[in-house]
Amino acid sequence: DFLAVTFVSTLDDIVFTLAREGYFSKKIKKETDRVCRVRVPKKEIDSHLFRPLVFIIVSSLMLVGYVAVVSEQRIGYFLSCKSVSVQFGDEFSASLGFFSGVYEVSHFDRNRRPVYLETNAAAGSGREGKGMFAYCDDLEAWTFSYPNNTAHVADPCYWHAKSIETDVYDMMTLRPSDWFAYGRLAKQPVPFQHFHSICVDCSRSSGRGSCNGVG
Numbered sequence: 001d002f003l004a005v006t007f008v009s010t011l012d013d014i015v016f017t018l019a020r021e022g023y024f025s026k027k028i029k030k031e032t033d034r035v036c037r038v039r040v041p042k043k044e045i046d047s048h049l050f051r052p053l054v055f056i057i058v059s060s061l062m063l064v065g066y067v068a069v070v071s072e073q074r075i076g077y078f079l080s081c082k083s084v085s086v087q088f089g090d091e092f093s094a095s096l097g098f099f100s101g102v103y104e105v106s107h108f109d110r111n112r113r114p115v116y117l118e119t120n121a122a123a124g125s126g127r128e129g130k131g132m133f134a135y136c137d138d139l140e141a142w143t144f145s146y147p148n149n150t151a152h153v154a155d156p157c158y159w160h161a162k163s164i165e166t167d168v169y170d171m172m173t174l175r176p177s178d179w180f181a182y183g184r185l186a187k188q189p190v191p192f193q194h195f196h197s198i199c200v201d202c203s204r205s206s207g208r209g210s211c212n213g214v215g
Helices: 002-009 011-020 026-037 047-074 094-099
Strands: 083-088 101-108 114-118 132-136 141-145 161-163 179-183 188-191 195-199
Touching: 002 011, 011 026, 083 094
Parallel strands: none
Antiparallel strands: 083 101, 083 195, 101 114, 114 132, 132 141, 141 161, 161 179, 179 188
């Protein structure tokens, strides 16, 4: 308990004060008076150099740490998953079911959040014509979107599924119940009856050889 620790830590001060007031004996009172008269000499320190030096060292360490974190974030070091297998329910939009499959980190947006693109071999290696999981700043939410034709890139703010409002960096920290589909009849987001996502990153430390394809 904090109160108990505080009480114990002040016991020595209380005893010393009582001794100095003479409650124990005259001899102990003289000793406490002698202790009070002792002065510890101050070490001469050139404060004109010491304080700026400490400030520079601390600032440099903070800057190095900041640069290290930003650099690792740029390459997705803090992501819990770089390949995601997604299964959409098609209760509210039949087209969503066709986009079930594996999505991989393709690039990062201007705020350094990852953008997941559909690994559709038929759509080629570019970004055009693919389903996309990305963050929409205007909606303050993660979204799933896909373009109207294969010549365009999906716009994350023109969504077909979206998460709750959030500012999380890692999409995989969201729960399945945090995702909504666009209900055409209700004209508003409605909870998925079925939405499932799982990480399918290959683990080099698993000792099981190469990873199998998923999707």
